[in-house]
Amino acid sequence: AVFVQSSFRLISSTSSLELSIQTRIFKIIVIGDSNVGKTCLTFRFTGGSFPDQTEATIGVDFREKAVEIEGETIKVQVWDTAGQERFRKSMVEHYYRNVHAVVFVYDVTKMTSFRNLQTWIEECNGHRVSASVPRVLVGNKCDLVDQIQVSVLNARSFADAHNMLLFETSAKDPRESQNVDSIFMSLACHLKAQKSLLYRDVEREDGRVRLTQETETKSNCPC
Ligand SMILES: Nc1nc2c(ncn2[C@@H]2O[C@H](COP(=O)(O)OP(=O)(O)OP(=O)(O)O)[C@@H](O)[C@H]2O)c(=O)[nH]1
Numbered sequence: 139a140v141f142v143q144s145s146f147r148l149i150s151s152t153s154s155l156e157l158s159i160q161t162r163i164f165k166i167i168v169i170g171d172s173n174v175g176k177t178c179l180t181f182r183f184t185g186g187s188f189p190d191q192t193e194a195t196i197g198v199d200f201r202e203k204a205v206e207i208e209g210e211t212i213k214v215q216v217w218d219t220a221g222q223e224r225f226r227k228s229m230v231e232h233y234y235r236n237v238h239a240v241v242f243v244y245d246v247t248k249m250t251s252f253r254n255l256q257t258w259i260e261e262c263n264g265h266r267v268s269a270s271v272p273r274v275l276v277g278n279k280c281d282l283v284d285q286i287q288v289s290v291l292n293a294r295s296f297a298d299a300h301n302m303l304l305f306e307t308s309a310k311d312p313r314e315s316q317n318v319d320s321i322f323m324s325l326a327c328h329l330k331a332q333k334s335l336l337y338r339d340v341e342r343e344d345g346r347v348r349l350t351q352e353t354e355t356k357s358n359c360p361c
């Protein structure tokens with residue numbers, strides 16, 4: 139089961155030093171054209187609401203949320219990046235450094251934002267982001283039902299071709315808030331499962347893990 143922001147009572151009894159050692163941080167970057175709603179989506183996930191007003195992001199805004207997955211508290215560190223070239227060019231290297239997952243966003247009411255995904259993917263590939271780094275595709279602004287330009291079929295075939303999961307949602311519509319959460323939670327679940335395998339491999343290189351323990355790292359994550 140996945141519980142968002144729970145168990146803090148339990149954790150508060152632990153010393154802060156212990157907590158910082160125990161808490162893993164997953165860096166997730168949110169990429170896409172200016173105005174597609176990256177800031178609103180990340181705000182919805184971390185703050186639980188739709189911001190009244192946003193301005194173009196300059197550089198990057200960090201948003202964090204502690205989530206609990208299978209009893210482990212994980213800090214999801216969301217990097218809300220700038221879509222405008224002039225506000226991002228000095229930051230691009232930082233965006234991609236040690237990234238754990240990438241969220242590509244387009245606006246379902248703006249075909250150009252969908253077409254430009256190819257360029258965003260190329261930028262990502264150009265920064266040596268490993269193929270094992272999960273990527274998802276998000277079509278935002280689904281509440282604007284009478285203005286839709288990008289069909290689900292079109293989006294799905296693009297997502298399939300790039301080995302990405304597709305989410306269509308709205309940062310604005312409160313009924314979609316769970317769907318917005320599931321974008322980040324599914325990535326966190328995936329990373330948790332992936333990383334426990336990684337730890338196992340690292341430990342095995344040291345010769346510290348016996349074969350009997352290896353089977354225990356299999357994840358039961360529902361995502
Ligand atoms: N109707 C609707 N409007 C949205 C939604 N998400 C964002 N918006 C609006 O779209 C505009 C741009 O949203 P932002 O989140 O600032 O866009 P951004 O992708 O962060 O833009 P940059 O920071 O310039 O890269 C704002 O006016 C939002 O209110 C949505 O789901 N539905």
Ligand SMILES: [Mg+2]
Pocket residue numbers: 176177178193194195218219220221
């Ligand atoms: Mg923004």
